[in-house]
Amino acid sequence: MASAQEERPEDAAGESATSASSGAGVAGGSAAPARGRGSVLDRFFKISERGSSVGREVRGGLVTFVTMAYIIVLNPLILGSFAADDPSAKTDILGGILTVPQVAAVTALVAGVMTLLFGLIANYPFGFxxxxxxxxxxxxxxxxxxxWAEAMGLVVVNGVLILVLVATGFRTAVFNAVPPPLKAAIAAGIGAFICFIGLVDAGFVRRLPDAAGTTVPVGLGIDGSVASWPTAVFVFGLLLTGILVARKVRGAILIGVAAATVLSILIEPLVDAGRGGPDNATGWSLxxxxxxxxxxxxPDLSLVGDFSLGAFVRLPIITxxxxxxxxxxANFFDAMGTFTGLGKEAGLIDKNDQLPGVGKALFVEGVGAVAGGAASASSNTVFVESxxxxxxxxxxxxxxVVTGVLFLAAMFLTPLYQVxxxxxxxxxxxxxxxxxxxxxxxxxxTDFTLALPAFLTIxxxxxTYxxxxxxxxxxxxxVLLRAATGKARGIHPLLWVVAAAFVLYFAVGPIQALLAS
Structure with missing residues (x-):
């Protein structure tokens, strides 16, 4: 795949290889050089060198924030509780909780800081x-x-170990050892994954209850129909965005999100869909x-710094x-896969199928794990919604920078981003x-030793979400298929190590049960 750096000026008006594969020329217009090529801003971020412009960067940063902003609502619902006596409260071993407002504040804070830091140091458009x-x-x-403090302490330890692996070069070496077909499969798999996330978030695809009397795990909408106004808004937004992208309208995705938002605000007083929940399957999700x-x-930032290493005393060391x-x-390879997918999508992978400066990028990602644990927001990592x-x-x-500033503003502007x-x-x-x-x-x-691994990856x-x-x-x-067909010599030694680690990862439940018996 041609990188953005390789795109010729004469290709800007047409459909270059990069545009066709990454969507740059589809949703964002042609990759015309930025104005003010000699400006400090342009040189620092290499805007012209990558065939972009300040306007496209600002617009892209805004779109990334819009698609990621749900985390400020969702993370508190996963980690936080409204009250300790709530039946669904996430209580720790001593009955303690993290409150929803506390988690919302630190979620926005750490996301803003880490997204800014990553943009300034790694110079990639990957939100955290x-x-x-x-x-x-x-x-x-x-x-x-x-x-809770001890759990977040383990997240901090996880982040420190990631930083050690980056400092020793091990994490970068693993990243570079992945063969190109698997990197392509990772990017395609992430595409399928985020599509599924979008379909589920919109209620277009729903989990079927066991009481439904069917073995089908998921289905279309409600009883096989798009039976809710929120899902209808999603369908409208999807079709509008698809048309705009197909017509190569500049700002297509942002226009689609904005139009769907306006439609939702206009129709809600008329249809009274309400807030979604167990008793209202047709309501708005978040x-x-x-x-x-x-x-x-x-914002309530009282959770910043509230972590402990007491788990090493409370639990057996093997546990x-x-x-x-x-x-x-999970942290190591989630980030590696997302870096690969986003790098290929942005046309930033070089001719050797590597992401330039990946060592710095992986180091900052490790800092995100430490920062997330230290602030009780959980490990922060690069987001596929970027x-x-x-x-x-x-x-x-x-x-x-745009996305990060918006996250920091979101700490104070909660009512606005919830619109x-x-x-x-x-x-x-x-x-x-x-x-x-x-x-x-x-x-x-045509090579099944590549086809099956790629298919499983996708x-x-x-x-499994x-x-x-x-x-x-x-x-x-x-590793198994290549070795079993006499191609073991072509397997990078690090892939053997990683494959063995994943075998342990997949078997961690039985291993824990065995140790506890």
Missing amino acids: AAGLGINTLVAVTIVPQVT SYPSLPSDVLSL VCLLVFTLLL AAGIAEGARTGLAN VPIEAAAPALVVVGALMIAQVRHIDF VVMPF SIANGIGAGFVSY
Whole structure:
């Protein structure tokens, strides 16, 4: 795939290879050089060098924030509780809780700081926030065994270990050892994953209850129909965004999100869909589309610095090691897979199929794990939703500066960002997923030792709702199939190590049960 740096000026008006594969020329217009090529801003972020412009970076950063902002609502619902006596409260071993307002404030704070830091140091348009999957692991698996402060201390330890692996060069070496077909599969799998996230968030795809009398795990809408107004808004946004992208309208994704948001605000007083919940399957999932009565709110940052290493005293050391190992592997490969997918989508992968400066990027990502644990927001990592901003034209860290500032502002402007319902933002994820799945063309499906690992990588991500699981399935099957067909010499030694680590990762439950018996 041609990189953005290789794009010739004469290609800008047409459909270059990069535009066709990354969506740069689709959603964000042609890759015309930025004005003011000699400006300090341009030189620092390499805006012209990457065929972008300040306008495209700002627009891309805004789109990334819009598609990521749900985390400020969702992370508190995963980690936080409204009251300790609430039946659904996430209490630790001593009955302690993190309150929803506290978690919301630190979620926005750490996301803003880490997104800014990554943009300024790594100069890539990859937004940061509390990693989904890791926060659930903390809330469901770790917290019942320790206190919240001790659980976050384990997240900090996980981050420190990641930094050590980066400093020794091990993490970068693993990143570079992944063969190109698997990197393409990771990018395509992430596309399928974020598409599935968008469909589920919008209620277009729903989990079927066991009482439904069917073995089908998911279905279309409600009883096979798009039976809710929020889902109808999603369909409107998806079709509008798809048309705009197909017509190569500049700002297509942002226009689609904005139009769907306006529609949701206009129709809610008429249809009274209400807030979604167990008793209202047709309501709005997270944010409620209404004009806010207030604009400002003061954040509660009391959780910053509230972590402890007491888990090493409270639990057997082998149990602590297994918990940290699970966190480490999920964090390590979620980020690696997302870096690969976003880098390919942005046309930033070089001719050797590597992401330039990946060492710095991985180091900052490790800092995100430490920062997230130290602030009780859970490990912060690069967000796959950044692909929406990339599709809008973002190519440099300037987009991250925009996204980061918006996250910091969100600490004070909670009523404003809650105006955008997730159903209005979800179409961006589906559209970007359609753009990213095109990476499958770089996979030789005639070679089954590549086809099966690539296929497993792509399908396991959405089916298990985990990037790390998809990468693990791909790596283990790749090593086994290549070795069993006499191609073991072509396997990078690090891939053997990683495959073995994933075998332990997949078996961590039985291992814990065996040790506890």
